[in-house]
Amino acid sequence: MTFAPRNWTTGEVVTAALLNQEIRDQLNSIFDAWTSYTPTFTSSGTAPSLGNGTVSGRYMKVGRTVHVFIALVWGSTTTPGSGNLSLGLPVTGASSLPGALSATCTTTGTVNFLMGAAPLGNSTSSTGTIWFASPGTIGDWNAWAAGGPTLAAGDTVRVYGTYQSAT
Numbered sequence: 001m002t003f004a005p006r007n008w009t010t011g012e013v014v015t016a017a018l019l020n021q022e023i024r025d026q027l028n029s030i031f032d033a034w035t036s037y038t039p040t041f042t043s044s045g046t047a048p049s050l051g052n053g054t055v056s057g058r059y060m061k062v063g064r065t066v067h068v069f070i071a072l073v074w075g076s077t078t079t080p081g082s083g084n085l086s087l088g089l090p091v092t093g094a095s096s097l098p099g100a101l102s103a104t105c106t107t108t109g110t111v112n113f114l115m116g117a118a119p120l121g122n123s124t125s126s127t128g129t130i131w132f133a134s135p136g137t138i139g140d141w142n143a144w145a146a147g148g149p150t151l152a153a154g155d156t157v158r159v160y161g162t163y164q165s166a167t
Contacts, residue, residue, distance in 0.1 A: 034058040037090045039070050042126060045083025045146070053078035059090040061165060066091050068101070069160045070127075076153040080146040084129045086118075087157075091165040093124045099163030103130045105144075107155040111135040114149060120163055127159055 006022050008014075039057040041050055053075030059068040070087050093099070103116035116132035132149060134140035142148060144157070151157075 030062055032060070034060045034067075034069075035090070039072075039090075040088030040126065041072065041085070042088070043081040043083040043085050043146070044129075046081040048081035048085060048146075049077075049079045051075045051077030051079065055087065057087075057090060061091055064094070064165045064167070065162060066165045067162050070158065072157045074151040074153060074155040074157075078151070078153075080151075082146045084143045084145045086126045086128055086130065087159055088126045089120075089124065089163075092167075093120045093122070094164040094166050095123045098122065098124065098165070099161065101127060101159050101161035101163065103127075103132065103144075103157065103159045105132055105149055105151075105155070105157050107149060108152055109150065109155075111149070116141075116144070118159055123166060130157075130159065 006018070035058060037057050037059065039055050041048055041055050053073055055070070055072045057068065057070040059066055068090060072087060098120045100120060101118040103118055105114040105116065106112065114132040114135065116130055118127040118130040121128050130144040131141040132144055134142050
């Protein structure tokens, strides 16, 4: 998809190929299927290990708007490493205030669902720190880190939303 429409000139012959390129192809790109990608799974400390867990993502980019969905399913051999955990984005964020993504954590433990958010930094290529609401303290948010929430095989972290890309 192009970012600017064609500049037509006086006397130019409009052909089917030009109309297809400028109108049909632009509209089709908006309605295309989402693109799959494999997000990175990283930490601000010792690297995590995905083990037999899975991480997958898909996105659609229209102009500078990126819609993204990421799912990390914890495996029995997945280890969090140390530090705050983050997931890679498909397209680098804008240089100024690219946005924030929503996050959820579904677990098999006592606290079985947590809501969260991932504020995006300038020119970022990953979610950065994902914050989850504390189940024990109303109004308290905790960074998603090796210490919590504690995940078991089959637990899922999902990150989704819309942000502005750098290009």
